[in-house]
Amino acid sequence: MKKIQEEVVIGIDLGGSAIRLSTVTKRGRIINPRRIGIAGRRYKDHILTSIIYNVLDIKSLENTRRNKVVAVGIGSPGIIDFSKGTIISSPNFPDWKDVPLRSLLERSLDLPVTLENDANAAAFGEKWKGAGRGVNSLICMTMGTGIGGGIILNGNIWHGAHGMGGEVGHMTVNPEGPLCNCGNNGCLEAYSSATGMVRSAVESINGGKRTILIKLSGGDNNKITAKMIHEAALQGDSVSINILTEAGKYLGIAIASLMHILNPEMIVLTGAVTGAWDFFMPAAKKEVEKRAYKAMVEKTKIVPGMLIDSAGIVGAAGLAMKQLGLLKL
């Protein structure tokens, strides 16, 4: 009889352009992460098949290492019914409607599966192994294409009464502000996400502003990205610097409101947009200092995430371990 070396969990981060998955140890270490591109093949059956194939493959590989995979944790975008383990709908996957993801996977994998919202999983990852270690309450804001959020209170994810909590990207930061993808005006996401910043850049160009973004994008507005805006800002482009400053200003307004409402110990900012930290953070801090109570400003830590791309995988795996009683947090 083979002796089991270690119990491990497979963490999965289901994103709009890739499925990322990895073995995660009980100490939160990531082993051999994989990235399965799904751009253009986002339909349900393809994604389910890819997940199942890769989990089973990792499971047998771990077996040869004498590690035992005991559970799967998955972080997925979309609105989730946590009691049923169902994806009600997902912005990234239009054909996902009431998909019983947890039971589908459990049946195929013969393993317990924990299903969590992607931003919540990332928040839990940062709490367990990242910037929020030892912190009891935090709000993790994921700044990428959109702005997601995960709220940890007393060490646990706050899901809300109907599983829809933590949507900090859709706080109104300016009632008459630009239209957001959600249909509302002036959401934080409409200013401070990659999408919001690109919209700002296109408006500036269409308004006749001089900017090296025109050169960098080859004159094609559709090619402008948040990363390009950051690069232009690094080269001193004033339009791009203003866009990042404005993104920071509205981020600061949202953070000050969150501090008044929840008074968390820490705010963790993560996601691709945080690469431009030095450009947006001074404006954000200025607003926080202007708007929040002095005692809160002094006591609340506002920090970048530490796990970068792996927060979601680590968090989803940690939640699966917590479910099994393997992790006390």
Added chain:
Amino acid sequence: MKKIQEEVVIGIDLGGSAIRLSTVTKRGRIINPRRIGIAGRRYKDHILTSIIYNVLDIKSLENTRRNKVVAVGIGSPGIIDFSKGTIISSPNFPDWKDVPLRSLLERSLDLPVTLENDANAAAFGEKWKGAGRGVNSLICMTMGTGIGGGIILNGNIWHGAHGMGGEVGHMTVNPEGPLCNCGNNGCLEAYSSATGMVRSAVESINGGKRTILIKLSGGDNNKITAKMIHEAALQGDSVSINILTEAGKYLGIAIASLMHILNPEMIVLTGAVTGAWDFFMPAAKKEVEKRAYKAMVEKTKIVPGMLIDSAGIVGAAGLAMKQLGLLKL
């Protein structure tokens, strides 16, 4: 030996103009409430003496009824250090700085004392015996001179990491909006509190608008009150109707953001301003429907408080009972 009829608690609501206190039974019934006016005598020793005298008086009265007072619960405005039972500072009482209210009262009264923020106590009162009975998560917004808030999650008050959570009145609802008492611009309180509405009225009058508020106030802007604005609106005064509509609009913007962040089961609106419900609520609902996710709008109840003036007393008493294990919620 006298047989004890019932164990009761004394609930205290410490307000800017009065101390209100009452015996509260384990079933949440209020017996013989008292109101001790303190306007003009808000200094610390006077308030402490008044509280102690009245609690001891009620205690001996309850004794003749063979009820046993087993604890005191007090809801106080201001920033509170919950671990120490200290009032760090209070907007209503300028000479209160680091007052160890809990230990001062416990020593004089020979009873266990539970100290809570006034808005949190009101939220707990509504959860225990008011609009929020049976509800697991709610946000109670107290709309009076200012706008306070209490957040109940999983049946418990969320204090925040430093005891400063629930300050929903200081969410920014319009970054360039009017100056708030807190020093920030465009807080919810600057629009939708009694103070905010009076400011709006004075601005309208100074701007030359025709309104019966001039007649009702005898031409003295300092005499305008939120109640007067409500009365004028009932008489069809368009300036007053607009003020209440604007207050509702910004309230709705704040509620939609709170729903996105916390997705509570219920929002309870209480305080004197809610008397004008029919004037501000349609505008508030319109903003919520425009801004919040459809599924949230359908599922979240937005209701008026049920305990009116006694939410704070009932809540403070309930928290004291909870502390003693007499109340499971």
